[in-house]
Amino acid sequence: MAKILMKGNEAIAEAAVRAGAVNYFAYPITPQNEVGEYLARRLPEVGGVFLQAESEVAVGNMLFGAASTGKRVFTTSSSPGISLMQEAISYMAGAQLPVVLLNIMRGGPGLGGILPAQSDYFQATKGGGHGDYRLLVLAPSTIQEAVDLTMLAFHLADKYRNPVMIIGDGMIGQMMEPVEFPDSYTEPELPPKTWAATGADGRKPQVVKSLFLDPIALEKNNILLHEKYQAMKREEIRFECYKTAPKNKILLVAYGTMARICQTAIDELEGEGISVGLFRPITCFPFPEEALYAEATKSNIETVLTIEMSMGQMVEDVERVVARQRPVKFFGRTGGIVPSPEEVIQQIKQILASGQPTKVKV
Amino acid sequence: MKQYEVTMAGFGGQGVMVAGQLLAYSGIKEGKNVVWLPSYGPEMRGGTAYCTVVISDVRIGSPIINNPTACCVFNRPSFDKFAPKVKSGGLLIVNSSLISASADRTDITQILIPANQMALEGGSVRSTNVAMLGCFIAATGIVEHKTMLKVLEEKLGAKKALLEINMNVFDAGYHFGISAVGERSHA
Incomplete structure (x- = not known):
């Protein structure tokens, strides 16, 4: 199929349909409204259900119900809306339900603003809801990657019977880039959903639940979940290195759109004879620990600089992984302000000169 | 050309978003990498709406461009905001109407x-964006004249009258641009 120009939100919506999503429940919020607009028109064409719920709390529970039947379900929202779904997300993780969620992050906390941010990293990767659970978290940096990862997300959700969250910022949602959809979509075979509640005619009822009053049963469930997360760490790590080279003194770490901005900074610095590399996690959970450790502790690397559209969230994972083998520095902007390539360049030069990034003056 | 960036700015309804999209479609047609990024922040009524298009032979990094190679400004607030931001050596196209x-x-x-x-002379004031686009393409050669005509045909093909107006206005803008650049190079 030829490349077509699509807005991120619409491309993600189309990718979900092509991956077999037939139930979409959502409540509108900027900057991801084009997803719902697109699916309201598109899903009826494939016999799917588009439903605008009365609230994000309702959305979360609709996802739980529909996912229990074994159908592929999908929702999209932005930061405050995702917060409202946390109870249901925790229940779905506990009940081992496959579901795909997209968070087009905006500046917070609270109602915050509508401009791009990456300040929901903690929420996505460390919980957000209560209990011992994890989401598989994917962070695209281009619209094509958003398409590919959305289709993959449905497969991974089914493979692990676990909620998968795609995180992007307002730029991923709003910008247009050429995308290509596969002519025919095939995915590795998955086991039949023998757990799904599909009607108990002629068989014993299925029970889909996160309630285990017996402590032994609950711990067993938690261990089972934990084993799945360990399997994700073995099998699902994804990352990209950009211009990592033996002469680099600084290793940048950034994900999503921020990584693209770092790429531009790296290219421009190259013109000035300064060589810098970038490590870009594509899976934020499981975090690419081994690969990052290997890059960060190469003998030529003197400083690791993490750049985010937050006050510093992923940097805690970077610090954990680098484990004081190298100084880990941080630079970030928030509130919808996106660090420009020029700002990134200035921070890199500052570190090369003095070992420290400069503080943001507002 | 390695990479070219243009910001189209005006007030809501002047077609700046569409102008940017038409340019992006033309870029794809010529096998280039493109990114189209709209402004979606809070804006007051009568304020500026703008989009930035990056066209490149190489992989595009930052979609955010603070100092574009070119700006097409459609109204006064956009002129005030973006004229100082054009990269040195760049191009500013001003809607002098x-x-x-x-x-x-x-x-x-x-x-x-x-x-x-x-x-207006070409048949519809709503084609202002296409006049600006014609001028921009003539002055930069960023995509070919015929590529843009093909894109217009694809996008407006079903509406013959509208297509004719837009093609005429595009040509007028294009010839204006050619002569403006010509004069400059002779000066």
């Missing part, structure tokens, strides 16, 4: 084009 000013800069090329008037 609505902006009675030119930037106080000698480090950039400026073209003042009466785009509204041109569109």
